[in-house]
Amino acid sequence: MGPSHRLWLAGAALTTIAGLATLALDVVARAAPMHADHGGVHTNIFVVPAAGGRPVRLTNNREMEEDKLAYDPSWSPDGKRMVFTEVLCHSCTSGIHVMPARPVRRLNWLGRPIAYGFHPRWSPNGKLIVFVGLSGGINVMRPDGSHRRLIAKGGFANDGPTWSPDSRRIAFARQETATRWRLFVVRADGSGLRPLTSHRVSAVNPSWSPNGRRIAYAQSLGRWQIFTINLEGQARRRVSNGRASDSFPVWSPNGRRLAFVRQEGNANAVFTVAATGRGIRRVSPRSMIAVQPAWSPNGTRIAFAGDHR
Numbered sequence: 001m002g003p004s005h006r007l008w009l010a011g012a013a014l015t016t017i018a019g020l021a022t023l024a025l026d027v028v029a030r031a032a033p034m035h036a037d038h039g040g041v042h043t044n045i046f047v048v049p050a051a052g053g054r055p056v057r058l059t060n061n062r063e064m065e066e067d068k069l070a071y072d073p074s075w076s077p078d079g080k081r082m083v084f085t086e087v088l089c090h091s092c093t094s095g096i097h098v099m100p101a102r103p104v105r106r107l108n109w110l111g112r113p114i115a116y117g118f119h120p121r122w123s124p125n126g127k128l129i130v131f132v133g134l135s136g137g138i139n140v141m142r143p144d145g146s147h148r149r150l151i152a153k154g155g156f157a158n159d160g161p162t163w164s165p166d167s168r169r170i171a172f173a174r175q176e177t178a179t180r181w182r183l184f185v186v187r188a189d190g191s192g193l194r195p196l197t198s199h200r201v202s203a204v205n206p207s208w209s210p211n212g213r214r215i216a217y218a219q220s221l222g223r224w225q226i227f228t229i230n231l232e233g234q235a236r237r238r239v240s241n242g243r244a245s246d247s248f249p250v251w252s253p254n255g256r257r258l259a260f261v262r263q264e265g266n267a268n269a270v271f272t273v274a275a276t277g278r279g280i281r282r283v284s285p286r287s288m289i290a291v292q293p294a295w296s297p298n299g300t301r302i303a304f305a306g307d308h309r
Contacts, residue, residue, distance in 0.1 A: 043069045045084055047101075047303045050252070050259075050272065050295070052283045055306070058082065058102065060109045066090070071292055071305035072119050075101060076143070077126045079297045083143075085118045086110060096120045096131055098143060101296075101303075114145030119160060125167040128188065132159055138172050140188060151190035162208050162215075171196060171206040171215055183217060185231070196233045207250045207258075216249035216258055226260055228275070239277045248292060251275075252299050259283065259293035259302055270304050 042063050046055040061068035072085040082101045087094050088110075095113030117139065120131040126143070133139045137153035138161050152158060156175040163170055168188055173181045181204045183196040197203040202220040209215065214228045216239070225240035226249045240246045245263040252258070257272045257279075270284040270293045283302055284290035290306035 041067050041069065041307075043071055043305055043307050045070050045073045045082070045303055046284075046288075046290070046306050047296075047301050048270075048283055048285075050283065050300055050302050052281060055285060055288065056103060058099070058104065058303070059084070059086075060104050060106070067092075073292065073294045073303040073305065074121045074129075075294060075296055075303065076122050077124055077297055081143075082303065083120045083122055083129055085120065086113070093134065094118045096129075096145075114143070115139075115141055115148065121161055121163060123163050123167040123188075124165050127167065130161040130163065130170055130188075132161065138170065138186070140170075149190070151188065152184070152186045152193060160205050162206050164208050165210055165212045171208055173204045173206060173217075183215070183233075196231070197229070198233070205248050209251050210253055210255040216251060218247040218249065226258065239273060239275065241277060250293050250295060252295050253297060254299055259295060261291045261293065267309065270302065272302075 042061040044057050044059040044061050046057050048055040059070040061070055067087060067090045069087040070084055074083050080101055081098055083096060083098050085094050086097050093116050096115045096117055097111060097113050115131060117131045117133045120129050122129055128140045129143055130138065130140050136157045137150045138158050139148055139150050141148040154174065159173050161170050161172040169185055170188060171183060171185045174184050175181050176199065181202045182199055183203045183206050184193060185196050186193040203217050205218040207216045214230055216226060216228045218224045219227050223245040224247045225242060226246045227236050227238050229236045239258060246260050248261040249258045257274055259270060259272045261268050262271050267289050268291050269282060270290045271280055271282050273280045284304060284306065288306045288308050290304045292305045294303040
């Protein structure tokens with residue numbers, strides 16, 4: 001699929017976010033959403049304790065005839081704000097927004113976008129946000145949307161940027177063929193682009209470890225499975241146990257655990273697991289479909305994009 005500018009979501013409310021996670025597994029995070037039979041679809045950003053518990057809804061997209069979709073959460077380093085992507089209608093371009101990291105309940109809760117694109121990620125030093133632009137390239141900008149710069153482009157599309165802990169480098173996935181994705185690393189100024197994984201396997205969803213030594217990612221082995229590698233693309237370690245399709249790994253701030261998305265039939269849920277692959281815990285409620293986990297800076301909470309079944 002060629003790049004477009006919006007997240008793909010399933011047609012019915014029950015599988016709204018399942019479509020998103022299926023999309024993540026295929027790493028095509030940019031096709032137009034589909035209408036549900038009953039009208040529009042809606043998704044929101046939720047926050048839940050890292051050990052699991054009652055989720056708190058942050059955004060205020062209500063069920064209505066028009067699509068309203070919030071996804072791609074990423075915390076500011078101080079934990080006070082969150083950058084995310086919002087789609088306001090079926091044919092609307094995806095806008096990147098910043099909001100306080102607390103619930104909003106007013107009807108006109110959404111401010112003006114700071115940019116248009118998707119998959120924004122706040123740098124650890126708080127100075128920049130990296131995102132995928134509408135043309136499919138990797139861009140950086142200041143948190144107010146100013147000083148935007150294209151730092152990487154090429155292939156059919158680029159996706160899933162993640163910062164190194166020193167905020168100097170960015171890892172991301174690039175689509176090189178119709179079915180093959182490869183991980184790359186580039187400096188934040190756009191120099192030093194180099195491949196991280198082999199062109200022989202499809203690798204997506206990179207996440208940089210807090211100590212800067214390893215990158216977690218999802219690799220296609222029939223089912224998507226989570227691995228980690230060092231910065232030379234070597235010393236590969238398997239985290240997933242092969243029993244389900246796992247994607248979207250994200251390191252905890254202390255580097256001990258990974259949050260990830262597991263596909264369960266037609267639904268998807270957020271789990272955490274030790275970096276060794278042991279101690280899997282479900283985080284999102286069974287009453288919800290959940291994807292795109294993001295740890296809070298203090299490691300006590302996990303944000304995700306989701307909807308009730």
